[in-house]
Amino acid sequence: GNSGELGAVRFSGHLNKRGKRYKGWKKRHYRIIENFLYVFHKEKDATPSGAIFLDNVFVKIGNGNDPNQSNDKWPFVITSSGWVEGVEMTSKVLYASTSEIRDQWVKAIRDVTGIFEFEDLFEKGRTLGTGHFSTVYVAKRKSDQEVFAVKVINKTSLSEDEKELLRSEIAILKLVHHPNIIGTEQIMEGQKSINIVTELVRGGELFSHIAGRKTLSEEEAYTLFHPVISAVEYLHKMGIVHRDIKPENILCEEGFQNIKIADFGLAKDVKDGLTYT
Secondary structure (H helix, E strand, C coil): CCHHHHCCEEEEEEEEEECCCCCCEEEEEEEEECCEEEEECCCCCCCCCEEEECCCEEEEECCCCCCCCCCCCEEEEEEECCCCCCCCCCEEEEEECCHHHHHHHHHHHHHHHCCCCHHHHEEEEEEEEECCCEEEEEEEECCCCCEEEEEEEEHHHCCHHHHHHHHHHHHHHHHCCCCCECCEEEEEECCCEEEEEECCCCCCEHHHHHCCCCCCCHHHHHHHHHHHHHHHHHHHHCCEECCCCCHHHEEEEHHHEEEEECCCCCCEECCCCCCCC
């Protein structure tokens, strides 16, 4: 047979790797076919000697702390994501002969996985707030300069219970669409963090708008609470309970305009077995 039986080649070329036992350099031919990265001993070989499944992998420019890189060895690391399934992470460092070829490989692999590093697409700005295991920043999208908020969650410091809450939060954020609930633009999982990109409400937390005030006028109270109640009614009809509605988790602009409920970190999907009337 010939290599054509494997399917169309998306990208191919020579890369170097280090031998496992003696750490010597080994040159191999690699081909991306469908969602696999196949390795061949020589370019003319029809049968691969191995393959890396490119689903749920991260690819990062750098060498994973290999001190032996040189000018003609430009490293990138392929890491399988073991976070969701609890599988141990495995990493492989490969070396291209130029920085341009390395960047082409990184792009080709990311085109297959659909997983991009946050820094590839967004530029992080000033800090908006910090939580127990997350920090919220202003973020500017490089492609069109649009500005968002991004909640950066450090995966490595989460307990199993916190991981479960985070999975629940992400599932709910993907599900809800309401004018008074913070809109989620994109959720990007990196090797060590999860980045939740949302719309930016420039006025910040409701807390800062009411701190020091003894009362609200009837008109102000209506302007504030009507959108909140509308959003809560929507959530309850969806079978979702927020469980943490407070002034710090409601965002708004001056004069209680553009009200948005945020932070679904404690929210629960309870529609199974519970009904709302």
